[in-house]
Amino acid sequence: MSRRVVITGLGVVSPNGMGVPDFLHGIKNGISGIKFVPLFEELKFNCQVSGVPEFEWDQLKNYITETSLYGLKGKGIAFGIKAALDAWTDAGNQIVSEETLWETGCVFGSSVADTDVIKNAITRVDAKESKKLGSRVVEQIMNSGVTAYISGRLGLGNKVISNSSACATGTQAILMGYEYIKHGMAKRMVAGSSEYVDSYVFGAFDSMRVLSRKFNDQPEKASRPMSMSAGGFVPGSGAGALVLEDLEFALARNATIYAEILGGSNNSGGQRNGGTMTAAAPAGVVRCIQEAMADANIGAESIDLISGHLTATIADKFEIQNWVDALGRRGEDFPLINSLKSMIGHCLSAAGSIETVAAVLQIAHGFAHPNINLEDPLPEIIDLINANNLPTTLVNRDINVVAKANFGFGDVNTCLIISKYNNN
Amino acid sequence: MDRKTILTELKKVLAPYTENKEMLDGINEDTDLIRDLKINSANLVDIIIDAESTYNIEIDFDSADRMYKVGSCIDVIIEKMNQSA
Numbered sequence: 001m002s003r004r005v006v007i008t009g010l011g012v013v014s015p016n017g018m019g020v021p022d023f024l025h026g027i028k029n030g031i032s033g034i035k036f037v038p039l040f041e042e043l044k045f046n047c048q049v050s051g052v053p054e055f056e057w058d059q060l061k062n063y064i065t066e067t068s069l070y071g072l073k074g075k076g077i078a079f080g081i082k083a084a085l086d087a088w089t090d091a092g093n094q095i096v097s098e099e100t101l102w103e104t105g106c107v108f109g110s111s112v113a114d115t116d117v118i119k120n121a122i123t124r125v126d127a128k129e130s131k132k133l134g135s136r137v138v139e140q141i142m143n144s145g146v147t148a149y150i151s152g153r154l155g156l157g158n159k160v161i162s163n164s165s166a167c168a169t170g171t172q173a174i175l176m177g178y179e180y181i182k183h184g185m186a187k188r189m190v191a192g193s194s195e196y197v198d199s200y201v202f203g204a205f206d207s208m209r210v211l212s213r214k215f216n217d218q219p220e221k222a223s224r225p226m227s228m229s230a231g232g233f234v235p236g237s238g239a240g241a242l243v244l245e246d247l248e249f250a251l252a253r254n255a256t257i258y259a260e261i262l263g264g265s266n267n268s269g270g271q272r273n274g275g276t277m278t279a280a281a282p283a284g285v286v287r288c289i290q291e292a293m294a295d296a297n298i299g300a301e302s303i304d305l306i307s308g309h310l311t312a313t314i315a316d317k318f319e320i321q322n323w324v325d326a327l328g329r330r331g332e333d334f335p336l337i338n339s340l341k342s343m344i345g346h347c348l349s350a351a352g353s354i355e356t357v358a359a360v361l362q363i364a365h366g367f368a369h370p371n372i373n374l375e376d377p378l379p380e381i382i383d384l385i386n387a388n389n390l391p392t393t394l395v396n397r398d399i400n401v402v403a404k405a406n407f408g409f410g411d412v413n414t415c416l417i418i419s420k421y422n423n424n
Numbered sequence: 425m426d427r428k429t430i431l432t433e434l435k436k437v438l439a440p441y442t443e444n445k446e447m448l449d450g451i452n453e454d455t456d457l458i459r460d461l462k463i464n465s466a467n468l469v470d471i472i473i474d475a476e477s478t479y480n481i482e483i484d485f486d487s488a489d490r491m492y493k494v495g496s497c498i499d500v501i502i503e504k505m506n507q508s509a
Contacts (some may be wrong), residue, residue, distance in 0.1 A: 070440040071470070135466040136474050 008255040009091025009243030011083040015051030018111025027369040032220035037229045047211035050220040051236020051345030071136040074114035079239035080146035081195035091243040095156040105158030109169035109193035112348040115200040117304040158186040166408030175264040186247040191243030195350035224373040225339035230312040236345030240353030263296030264416040275411040288413035289326035295416035300327035307404040311338035334385035342372045350369040359402045368395040441467040453495030
């Protein structure tokens with residue numbers, strides 16, 4: 001029997017807010033988390049700005065044991081631990097459990113293990129000093145590092161899975177967690193993703209000439225999805241996490257319910273018919289969105305808000321066209337649509353989970369966050385959807401259903417349909 | 425360097441790997457690193473690496489295997505310091 005799945009906890013490490021209260025304030029007020037990075041100027045990158053969370057190592061003091069914190073160097077892991085444990089306690093749970101929680105699992109995603117930690121290993125080994133690496137390197141360079149830390153701290157005993165699907169990683173993790181609960185395989189899943197974009201990953205994107213390079217002196221203006229003056233995306237770092245829970249399990253423990261996941265879909269365009277390693281095939285995107293609506297058993301007319309992928313590249317206008325085709329809605333009739341990337345940049349693997357936290361907050365608090373830096377929307381986009389549907393200031397309005405999608409390298413797509421929880 | 429001085433310095437080496445720092449105050453040569461101090465066995469290699477750099481010595485595999493009690497750690501450290509002197 002299919003189970004209903006609700007969201008009972010949120011955690012976030014975002015360039016524009018550490019923790020949910022700061023993040024909520026940030027997205028309501030259009031606060032940018034993009035900063036100039038002097039190292040990137042020194043490294044002669046074209047893009048010298050990035051979404052950087054205000055993270056300090058001692059913020060983890062109350063999250064993991066002192067001995068575990070000593071020797072932890074991987075920032076992607078650190079962001080993931082903070083977001084996941086914040087979500088866990090936000091859901092009303094204690095961090096320390098004496099027993100293994102067999103009914104609770106974790107799906108947490110990342111793209112690459114921390115390359116700064118890998119660099120340390122490479123440098124030591126090449127200098128013939130491998131014996132000095134110690135016991136803490138393997139656990140931080142394995143791709144499952146972040147899930148290992150989270151599940152170990154919380155004592156999770158159900159499925160513990162590390163997923164990777166480029167920029168669709170975060171939404172994919174949440175969809176997987178949802179599906180396990182829906183099909184009765186788990187009662188609770190901690191789902192999310194993290195990203196620490198260090199200079200090596202950043203440099204590789206910079207070399208592809210897909211990053212914003214004209215706003216290095218005005219970092220908060222650098223991420224401009226859907227804008228005529230957009231010239232590429234701004235990579236960012238962070239993590240987002242949700243506690244997903246079987247509705248009956250949540251009700252039985254009197255949990256606060258933020259929203260319900262009605263359904264979703266994860267597919268690929270097969271890198272055919274316009275789809276490539278780096279571009280999404282329109283047919284795949286349209287199909288993914290339509291499958292998500294079918295899974296959620298809703299019609300396109302129910303969608304109040306789209307939380308787009310919308311990175312500020314040439315793909316933005318194609319994405320809007322795909323939404324129009326998938327929903328069969330255009331002009332005035334199109335839903336509100338926004339891109340969190342205008343404030344925090346593109347957090348790659350973490351994008352989907354941070355943006356889903358934002359989507360849930362918009363449902364729970366009844367608003368649509370502004371698209372900042374959208375003084376000059378692309379005419380091709382305005383031709384498809386009315387400018388009124390592109391909020392540039394905070395819109396206070398009841399938001400019942402959000403479609404949240406992300407599209408990643410490898411032509412992979414994920415779409416989630418999230419709704420206000422209705423007790424019926 | 426006498427055993428007492430080494431024991432005092434060893435406390436600093438063990439501290440980052442010991443969850444309950446208060447337990448370090450009362451250690452003696454019979455204290456077992458894993459059983460008494462609850463040090464994670466995987467961290468024993470980190471303690472060896474730190475001891476090597478603190479005392480400027482090299483600890484081979486066989487000697488490392490003996491380092492499970494405070495007293496045997498001191499034995500190995502003294503032995504290796506004498507070798508390198």
